[in-house]
Amino acid sequence: MRPDLFQAPDYYLLDDLLTEEHKLIRDTARAWVKKEVSPVIEDFAQRAEFPKHLVPGLAEIGGFGPYIPTEYGGAGLDQISYGLIMQEIERGDSGIRSTSSVQSSLVMYPIWKYGNEDQRNKYLPKLASGEFIGCFGLTEPDYGSNPGGMITNFKDMGDHYLLNGAKMWISNAPFADIAVVWAKNEEGRIHGLIVERGMEGFSTPETHNKWSLRASATGELIFDNVKVPKENLLPNKSGLGAPLGCLDSARYGIAWGAIGAAMDCYDTALRYSQERVQFDKPIGATQLQQKKLAEMITEITKAQLLTWRLGVLRNEGRATTAQISMAKRNNVAMALDIARDARQMLGGMGITGEYSIMRHMMNLESVVTYEGTHDIHLLITGMDVTGFPAFK
Ligand SMILES: Cc1cc2nc3c(=O)[nH]c(=O)nc-3n(C[C@H](O)[C@H](O)[C@H](O)COP(=O)(O)OP(=O)(O)OC[C@H]3O[C@@H](n4cnc5c(N)ncnc54)[C@H](O)[C@@H]3O)c2cc1C
Numbered sequence: 001m002r003p004d005l006f007q008a009p010d011y012y013l014l015d016d017l018l019t020e021e022h023k024l025i026r027d028t029a030r031a032w033v034k035k036e037v038s039p040v041i042e043d044f045a046q047r048a049e050f051p052k053h054l055v056p057g058l059a060e061i062g063g064f065g066p067y068i069p070t071e072y073g074g075a076g077l078d079q080i081s082y083g084l085i086m087q088e089i090e091r092g093d094s095g096i097r098s099t100s101s102v103q104s105s106l107v108m109y110p111i112w113k114y115g116n117e118d119q120r121n122k123y124l125p126k127l128a129s130g131e132f133i134g135c136f137g138l139t140e141p142d143y144g145s146n147p148g149g150m151i152t153n154f155k156d157m158g159d160h161y162l163l164n165g166a167k168m169w170i171s172n173a174p175f176a177d178i179a180v181v182w183a184k185n186e187e188g189r190i191h192g193l194i195v196e197r198g199m200e201g202f203s204t205p206e207t208h209n210k211w212s213l214r215a216s217a218t219g220e221l222i223f224d225n226v227k228v229p230k231e232n233l234l235p236n237k238s239g240l241g242a243p244l245g246c247l248d249s250a251r252y253g254i255a256w257g258a259i260g261a262a263m264d265c266y267d268t269a270l271r272y273s274q275e276r277v278q279f280d281k282p283i284g285a286t287q288l289q290q291k292k293l294a295e296m297i298t299e300i301t302k303a304q305l306l307t308w309r310l311g312v313l314r315n316e317g318r319a320t321t322a323q324i325s326m327a328k329r330n331n332v333a334m335a336l337d338i339a340r341d342a343r344q345m346l347g348g349m350g351i352t353g354e355y356s357i358m359r360h361m362m363n364l365e366s367v368v369t370y371e372g373t374h375d376i377h378l379l380i381t382g383m384d385v386t387g388f389p390a391f392k
Contacts, residue, residue, distance in 0.1 A: 001355075006034065006091065009266060017308055025085065026081075026087070026088060029085045048210065055133070056129075064100065065108040065127065090258065107127060111123050113237065123194070136171075136243075136246065137167035137173075139168060140152060151165055152184070160230060168207070170219055172217060178194055178196050179194070179196075181221065190238060206218070212362045254331075254367060255328045257367075261364060266297060270284070276347075299338065320384075325384075329374055336364040
């Protein structure tokens with residue numbers, strides 16, 4: 001892969017909306033990605049391997065639990081800082097951002113919000129430092145967009161719970177130390193349980209042959225009569241709203257992350273268009289290529305404004321699930337469109353690992369599907385504005 005010459009576009013001078021602290025946090029993450037992620041990510045993606053050596057660095061830039069209070073080892077930052085960190089990490093690779101999102105919003109968040117003090121003290125500092133990696137088990141083979149139908153269940157055996165079932169498409173599963181698993185009790189109510197690697201009957205086979213998020217490990221979670229200690233149940237929230245609350249936080253981060261991938265594709269295509277000469281002039285001097293670039297920077301700027309405003313609303317505790325859905329859906333589709341156009345602008349070079357575009361494009365095919373598909377987020381917006389759920 002070529003040297004990382006990334007320069008972030010800021011067409012509407014949106015840096016003016018950020019504090020000095022925001023900019024410092026973002027620039028630190030940006031420099032880390034340039035130094036540590038860009039030089040190696042293509043090789044890891046080609047080999048379909050998660051670059052585990054990046055874990056301590058991810059922790060240092062605030063990639064694990066950026067908004068978790070410092071007393072539990074988190075960075076204690078606001079929601080804009082969290083978003084900016086996700087943007088920069090995904091500028092490097094969506095797979096690395098996936099690990100960061102899962103750890104922060106799908107593992108640390110439920111332990112912080114729904115766990116008790118013992119659970120917070122036991123797990124959060126280790127997750128924040130990267131000593132522990134976590135995963136989040138909601139999706140099942142027969143229940144993806146409709147997780148409320150899940151079959152995974154646990155029975156109260158007096159001194160422990162007995163967990164049975166299976167989850168699939170679980171990011172970080174193959175090497176996770178702990179899993180936050182959503183399962184139904186005997187009354188059919190959904191609860192979160194912390195399952196630890198090494199518990200008898202718990203296995204995490206890896207999912208191979210992915211063309212997308214190749215630098216992120218994905219797997220199944222299999223529970224075959226797993227004895228889960230009673231103290232591992234998250235006591236403070238149950239029902240489908242509990243996992244959905246985690247998804248709000250993760251989807252918000254994805255809305256920012258997708259901008260990072262889009263910025264990288266735009267920046268690469270812009271530079272290429274200024275250097276690549278065909279018919280005696282740079283391709284950037286042709287109207288067709290300018291149309292692509294002009295539309296890209298317009299869409300990136302709109303997405304930046306959307307997420308910045310959403311971050312302000314989240315800082316004030318006013319952002320709704322439907323607003324988050326709108327941003328996740330819009331920004332990921334925006335990034336995917338930009339990746340496809342940018343790929344074309346590089347001609348044949350666009351399909352190689354010399355440039356990051358094709359990797360971003362393939363990654364975004366997962367991002368547009370996970371954490372609620374493009375269509376499901378549209379249905380959420382539709383329900384929000386009409387009052388009619390159209391899922392069934
Ligand atoms: C790489 C990767 C990593 C993932 N990581 C995790 C993870 O860490 N933890 C986790 O729990 N899950 C994870 N997932 C799972 C992901 O969240 C699901 O794939 C997603 O929710 C969609 O579920 P599904 O794949 O079963 O598709 P389905 O739900 O079967 O949907 C198939 C198609 O039908 C459409 N559809 C579904 N219902 C409706 C409807 N009512 N009306 C119209 N269209 C509809 C969908 O939009 C989609 O286009 C991951 C997935 C991938 C690919």
